[in-house]
Amino acid sequence: MDEARQQLHGRQWWRYAVAMAVLCAAPFAWAQPQTIRVAGEEWPPYLARALPEDGLTGAMMRAVLGRLGYSATVDYYPWRRAVEIGLRDPRYAGFLPVLRTAEREKLCHFSTPLARTDYVLVFLKDRPVRADNLADLRELRVGTVSGYSYSEQFDAMVARGTIDAEVAVNDETNLRKLLVRRFPVTIVDRHVLRYLLATQRFTPADRERIGTSGGLFPDRTMHLCFRRTAVGQVQQQSFDNAARELDLPKLEKEYWRRIGYDG
Known part of the structure; x- marks a missing residue:
């Protein structure tokens, strides 16, 4: 019962926050009711059409969005095109997976980490x-x-x-x-x-x-880049709040096992 109320609260917060942000910022269009749309490039096993839930980062993103009562659609493009569309096209919430850099801080509201590079x-x-x-x-x-x-x-x-x-x-x-x-x-x-x-x-x-x-490059985190708008900031904050309710490392291990890959 408590978990059900918590999920309901999460969904209500997401919808309320997005609605308030839309009133205060440029219009935002969802791909379909209760679905967000993101851009990305094929980068298996992190993101790929052929893998369950579009790969590891797709699965992690969906697990978090599920806490908010939302699903996601991933549209695939070459990397530079995915970045441009994710940042500029109002039909999209953003793009993934993206590594955090000082330059990209000016362009994105970064989600909680969804995976790490090696x-x-x-x-x-x-x-x-x-x-x-x-x-x-x-x-x-x-x-x-x-x-x-x-x-x-x-x-x-x-x-x-x-x-x-x-x-x-x-x-x-x-x-x-x-x-x-x-x-x-x-x-x-x-x-x-x-x-x-x-x-x-x-x-x-x-x-x-x-x-x-190995050993020459430091591990770095991968994120969902929300558009750097008022709506994007609210979505990122709501996403991160929902992510705190999940054991993301456990979900990652379960995903690797699910696809027969030990990660």
């Missing part, structure tokens, strides 16, 4: 790359993805031209470039790498050639 260097075993710090990458061409943030220090070094980065549209493209020796090293989240290499798009021989090295 970036690793990826290279060919017959040409291993070892780096004790980012400065060790200065003599190498590094495969990156357009619009991705790897760490504040790495991003700054690329912007200054200290690190020579070759930009691609996604991680899969970079892995294919690595396999044909387009460059000696790329950077991929460990879970994303494992997921991609397990697909039929890569052969057992491809997988055997790939090596990794």
Whole structure:
């Protein structure tokens, strides 16, 4: 009974807060009654059409929204397009999953963390790359993805031209470039790498050639970026209040088990 009242209170707060924000700010359109709409890019296992509830971050988002009596629709775009639509299109509440940076603080109301990154260097075993710090990458061409943030220090070094980065549209493209020796090293989240290499798009021989090295990039949190509007701020605050009622680490472990992946 107490839990039912708590859920009812959460739903009432969400609707009241959004209604008040709409009265005070620009109009906000839901995708359909009691449904919010977000933009994102395929980035399995964190976000993907083929996975239950659109991947880990999709499942975490839905669990929180469920406390408020809402569901969610995820629309997929290339990363830069997803960011633009999530931030500018009033039909969307925002986009995910996004890493928190000082620059993005100006654009987003960030939700509570929904997952964490684990970036690793990826290279060919017959040409291993070892780096004790980012400065060790200065003599190498590094495969990156357009619009991705790897760490504040790495991003700054690329912007200054200290690190020579070759930009691609996604991680899969970079892995294919690595396999044909387009460059000696790329950077991929460990879970994303494992997921991609397990697909039929890569052969057992491809997988055997790939090596990794960790410890160079700090773990960073992934979030739902709510639009930086009065409505977005109210939604973010309501979302975070609902998230506190859930054991998110437990939900993450349960999701990995659900898809047969230990995370």
